[in-house]
Each structure stands twice: as structure tokens, then as C-alpha cells.
Amino acid sequence: MRTLKVRGLRIDDSFAEAFPMSGTAIVITAPAPKWARQAATTMTGFATSVIACGCEAGIDRALKPQETPDGRPGVRVLLFAMSVDALQTQLMNRLGQCVLTCPGTACYADLEGEKKLKLGSAIRYFADGWQISKKFGGKHYWRMPVMEGEFVCEATTGLTQKAVGGGNLLIMGENLEKTLRATEAAVAAIARVKDAIMPFPGGIVRSGSKIGSKYKALIASTNHFYCPTLKGAVDTALDEDIGCVLEIVIDGLTSDAVASSMRAGLAAVIKLGSKRGALRVGAGNYGGKLGPHHYHLKDLLP
Amino acid sequence: MSALVFTLRDKPEQRLDLSALIPDRLARLSLKEIENIALETTRIAVRAGDIFRIRKGDAADIRFAGGSDRFDRVGEAMSGGSIALEGHVGARAGRLMRGGTLAISGNVGPWAGSGMAGGTMTIGGNAGDWLGGPLAGELAGMCGGVLLVKGNTGQEAGHRLRRGTLIVAKTAGAYAGRAMIAGTLLIGGRAGPMPGYLMRRGTIVLGEPPEALSPAFLDSCPVELVFARLLAASLHKMSPALAGTMKRPLRRLAGDVAVNGKGEILLPV
Numbered sequence: 001m002r003t004l005k006v007r008g009l010r011i012d013d014s015f016a017e018a019f020p021m022s023g024t025a026i027v028i029t030a031p032a033p034k035w036a037r038q039a040a041t042t043m044t045g046f047a048t049s050v051i052a053c054g055c056e057a058g059i060d061r062a063l064k065p066q067e068t069p070d071g072r073p074g075v076r077v078l079l080f081a082m083s084v085d086a087l088q089t090q091l092m093n094r095l096g097q098c099v100l101t102c103p104g105t106a107c108y109a110d111l112e113g114e115k116k117l118k119l120g121s122a123i124r125y126f127a128d129g130w131q132i133s134k135k136f137g138g139k140h141y142w143r144m145p146v147m148e149g150e151f152v153c154e155a156t157t158g159l160t161q162k163a164v165g166g167g168n169l170l171i172m173g174e175n176l177e178k179t180l181r182a183t184e185a186a187v188a189a190i191a192r193v194k195d196a197i198m199p200f201p202g203g204i205v206r207s208g209s210k211i212g213s214k215y216k217a218l219i220a221s222t223n224h225f226y227c228p229t230l231k232g233a234v235d236t237a238l239d240e241d242i243g244c245v246l247e248i249v250i251d252g253l254t255s256d257a258v259a260s261s262m263r264a265g266l267a268a269v270i271k272l273g274s275k276r277g278a279l280r281v282g283a284g285n286y287g288g289k290l291g292p293h294h295y296h297l298k299d300l301l302p
Numbered sequence: 303m304s305a306l307v308f309t310l311r312d313k314p315e316q317r318l319d320l321s322a323l324i325p326d327r328l329a330r331l332s333l334k335e336i337e338n339i340a341l342e343t344t345r346i347a348v349r350a351g352d353i354f355r356i357r358k359g360d361a362a363d364i365r366f367a368g369g370s371d372r373f374d375r376v377g378e379a380m381s382g383g384s385i386a387l388e389g390h391v392g393a394r395a396g397r398l399m400r401g402g403t404l405a406i407s408g409n410v411g412p413w414a415g416s417g418m419a420g421g422t423m424t425i426g427g428n429a430g431d432w433l434g435g436p437l438a439g440e441l442a443g444m445c446g447g448v449l450l451v452k453g454n455t456g457q458e459a460g461h462r463l464r465r466g467t468l469i470v471a472k473t474a475g476a477y478a479g480r481a482m483i484a485g486t487l488l489i490g491g492r493a494g495p496m497p498g499y500l501m502r503r504g505t506i507v508l509g510e511p512p513e514a515l516s517p518a519f520l521d522s523c524p525v526e527l528v529f530a531r532l533l534a535a536s537l538h539k540m541s542p543a544l545a546g547t548m549k550r551p552l553r554r555l556a557g558d559v560a561v562n563g564k565g566e567i568l569l570p571v
Contacts, residue, residue, distance in 0.1 A: 071535065132505075137535075
């Protein structure tokens with residue numbers, strides 16, 4: 001692989017290959033930031049990969065009271081799935097089990113879109129006939145009596161079918177300590193980008209996968225080209241000095257959000273430098289034939 | 303393009319139906335055609351040009367300089383654009399309105415905003431009886447939009463209200479929100495006896511305790527409602543006083559239990 005040398009780091013002349021997804025955004029508010037974040041964390045739990053979780057979800061950012069519809073602290077959550085139906089199912093289940101149940105919360109739409117997904121309209125029947133529909137200020141809310149008081153939830157939220165899933169960076173270093181340091185710096189930088197999330201634990205995936213497996217039942221398996229312990233045994237993509245690889249996967253409501261995230265992550269890794277951080281940065285793709293979105297690292301350099 | 307202005311020539315001698323003078327009907331008409339519009343009235347046939355001095359302008363932005371309590375059906379069934387009237391008007395102003403904005407600086411007669419379904423109507427003065435209510439035989443009153451009265455209103459404001467927001471900044475007469483189907487009715491000042499009588503669903507907010515409350519409203523408890531914060535935010539510009547009320551701790555009375563009891567009256571604790 002051709003590489004570019006930037007401030008001591010090797011940047012692969014490669015690209016991340018990403019796919020169209022259906023995506024949405026909601027805002028969860030609560031009397032205290034702690035409970036808004038708790039509801040968001042619970043709702044976005046077990047949502048790392050569509051392979052087995054049904055959706056990919058994460059926290060976009062925390063919102064100040066003056067930024068939310070009800071003037072309470074909030075959190076913006078993004079959800080992505082491979083189809084509108086799958087997204088609707090995941091949104092309904094996660095809203096009903098994780099937000100409705102969480103003390104003090106309310107939930108609002110946070111994406112404009114001609115097409116809508118049901119939010120409160122999907123779970124209002126929980127109120128057993130006591131649900132109250134309220135339309136004012138151009139919005140439609142459902143009020144649902146619950147043991148704690150009332151759960152207020154906007155009826156619908158916007159949907160985008162132009163979301164992008166699978167933007168990524170492969171961060172390679174000498175050992176776990178340095179590679180993790182570089183990857184954490186990238187995660188912190190990407191967290192500040194609007195309209196994008198990193199669905200894996202803490203934003204990082206250590207077990208990147210390739211499509212297919214020697215076992216018929218599996219659709220994906222370990223990306224052996226990037227496993228340092230298999231160097232020598234397999235056709236490796238790693239150099240002599242690479243002892244650890246971590247990946248950041250990015251989903252965004254727009255292609256621009258994914259590109260901005262990758263740019264921010266790349267800049268953070270490069271800024272940290274090769275002495276304390278990573279030695280090389282690459283990106284995962286499938287040869288460019290599967291996904292319509294290609295993000296070339298050389299175009300994203302700071 | 304400047305506004306299309308109707309300046310009242312003299313105090314009208316008979317009641318006048320002004321429902322023909324709305325943006326929907328005047329778009330693409332020439333000044334001559336507008337002057338020739340026959341207005342429904344009582345005894346002597348009149349044309350718009352007989353009553354008003356008309357200045358050519360954008361039909362989506364209609365202004366009336368001068369009003370009269372003999373002006374009926376101002377802005378009736380309008381679906382867009384704006385009408386602003388300086389002065390008072392008679393019955394049924396803004397009835398069946400579907401969109402746009404209607405602003406009347408003075409007082410309005412009975413059935414203002416009757417059955418309106420959308421848009422925003424603002425009344426600078428007082429409103430008569432049956433604000434937003436249905437005419438005899440109709441099943442529902444106001445069913446959308448926003449209706450703001452800056453003064454007082456007569457009896458049965460919000461009769462059979464079905465959807466939308468009806469705001470009375472000052473006092474309301476007896477039986478406000480009678481037989482409400484749903485929707486939101488807010489009264490900043492003191493309401494007359496029996497607000498919400500036979501209401502099925504919907505919300506009535508009272509800035510002060512009413513003169514008398516039906517025994518068919520049952521005290522739920524003092525509540526902190528997220529919904530109240532949302533409503534306060536949406537009312538902030540139209541009625542700061544009521545927005546303030548919504549931010550205070552509220553008592554919730556559930557009723558009217560004589561019907562299905564899914565409505566509520568919210569009062570400051």
C-alpha cells in the first residue's frame with residue numbers, strides 16, 4: 001500500500017467505504033443532566049452494529065437547558081438502521097423500554113424531514129386510553145400518565161434516508177497503550193462534530209471485521225489482515241512496527257458529517273504525533289464496489 | 303408591493319357581509335373588479351367601492367382603515383395572506399378561517415373565530431359570546447389554529463372547542479369551554495361560573511380561581527407538568543402573563559366527570 005508521510009505518521013493512500021442508512025435524531029430531556037444522559041445511555045446500549053443489534057445508535061451531544069424545547073437539560077441521540085422499518089421498530093422499542101421508563105424524562109423530535117417516524121404515536125397506547133394529544137406551536141405531543149407523573153413525547157420525528165454508516169479510521173500503533181491514546185484523542189475530536197456518532201464502546205472497536213467467514217453460518221469474521229498476532233501466519237496488512245490496531249466507526253446523518261468526523265479524528269491523531277501515539281492510519285473498504293460513499297484519507301488531511 | 307387598503311368612507315347604514323373581501327377571493331382581481339364586488343347586506347344593494355375608498359395593492363396583504371360593529375364575517379373562510387383591521391367589527395369575524403393571519407384592533411361581536419381550523423386570529427379589544435364556538439346545529443367549534451383575545455370575552459368562549467389554542471388574556475363569561483371536545487383554552491383573568499361544563503377532553507388553564515366551579519371536577523393534586531413548560535414556551539410572545547402562570551406550580555382538576563372526565567382545568571396552586 002502506498003503511504004503518505006505526515007509529521008512522522010504514515011497515512012495510507014486508502015479510503016473508507018460507507019453505506020446509505022436510514023437515520024433519525026431525537027432529544028431527551030430530564031430535570032437533571034444525569035437523568036437525560038442515563039436515558040440516552042440506556043437507549044443507545046447494545047446498538048453498536050446493525051449486524052446483531054438491529055440499529056446503531058449513540059449520543060450526538062449534550063444540550064444546555066436553553067437549547068431544548070422544555071428548557072431542561074437534554075441529550076441528542078442519533079439512531080441508524082439499514083431500512084426505515086427496522087429503524088421504526090428499534091426506535092419504538094428503545095423509546096418504550098429505555099426512555100419512557102426513565103425518571104423525569106421527556107422526548108422530542110430533532111430532525112426535520114418530509115418523511116416521519118412514529119415516536120409518541122407508537123407508544124401512546126401504553127397509557128391505556130388516558131393518553132392526551134396536544135397540538136400547539138406547530139407541534140404534536142402525546143402526554144402519557146405514568147406513576148411518576150406524566151411522560152411527554154412528541155408524536156413523530158423526522159427521518160432521513162441520506163444518512164451514511166460505516167465511515168471509519170484504522171489507527172495503528174506500536175502497542176495498546178499508544179494506540180489507545182491516539183484513538184481516544186480521535187474519539188474526543190469526533191465527539192465535537194455535529195450529526196455524527198461512534199456507536200462502538202467508547203467510540204472504539206478493537207475487533208474490526210471482514211465480510212464472510214470460513215464458517216458458513218457467519219456473515220462476518222475477524223479482520224485477520226489487521227490482527228497483529230497473525231502476522232507471519234496470514235497475508236497481513238500490517239508493517240513490522242505495528243503491534244495493535246483500533247478502529248473508529250462513524251455514522252452520520254449526512255455524508256458531510258461523516259467526512260468532517262474523519263477529518264477531525266485524523267487531525268487529532270496526527271497532532272498527538274507518532275512518539276506518544278499512532279504510527280499509521282488506514283481506512284477500511286471492500287474494494288469500492290459495495291458502498292457508494294468513499295472517503296479518501298488523503299483528501300481529509302489537515 | 304404595498305397593501306391593498308380599504309378606507310371606510312362613512313359609518314355604514316346597514317349591516318354588511320365582508321366575507322367577499324379576503325385574500326383568496328381578491329387575488330388576481332383588478333381595482334375596478336374589487337370596487338364592483340356586491341356586498342351582501344339588508345335593504346339597499348351596495349358595492350365594495352360604495353363603502354370603501356380602495357387603494358390598489360397586494361391582495362395577500364389587506365388592510366381596513368376604519369371598522370364598524372356592522373361589519374360581519376370579516377375574514378371568513380380565509381386560507382392565507384393577512385387581513386388587518388383598525389377598529390371594531392360585528393359577528394362571525396374569522397369564522398371557518400383555515401390559514402393566514404387576521405388582526406382586529408378593536409372589539410368583535412359574537413362567534414368570532416367560530417369553527418376556525420387554522421391560521422392566527424388576534425383581537426385587540428373584547429370579544430362577544432361564543433368565541434370560537436359552533437353555530438346552531440354544528441357539532442364542533444374551533445378545530446385548529448390560534449385565537450388570541452387581548453381583552454375580555456362573553457359567555458361560552460371555546461364552546462365545543464375541538465383542537466387549537468384559544469387564549470383570552472383577561473376575563474371570560476359563564477360556561478367558558480362548555481362541552482369542550484379537546485384543545486386548549488387559556489383564560490388569564492377571572493372566569494365566570496362553571497368553566498369546562500360537560501367538557502370531555504382538553505385543557506382549560508385559568509389564571510385565577512373562577513367565580514364558581516362545577517362539582518364534577520375532581521382535584522388530582524398539585525402537579526409539575528413538562529407539558530406546562532412547553533405551552534409556556536409557545537405562549538411566551540402572545541401572552542407573557544399566561545406563560546408566567548404555566549410556569550407556576552399548578553393544581554389539576556380532572557373533569558367533567560359528568561361526561562367522560564378526561565379533560566382538565568389547571569389553576570395556580
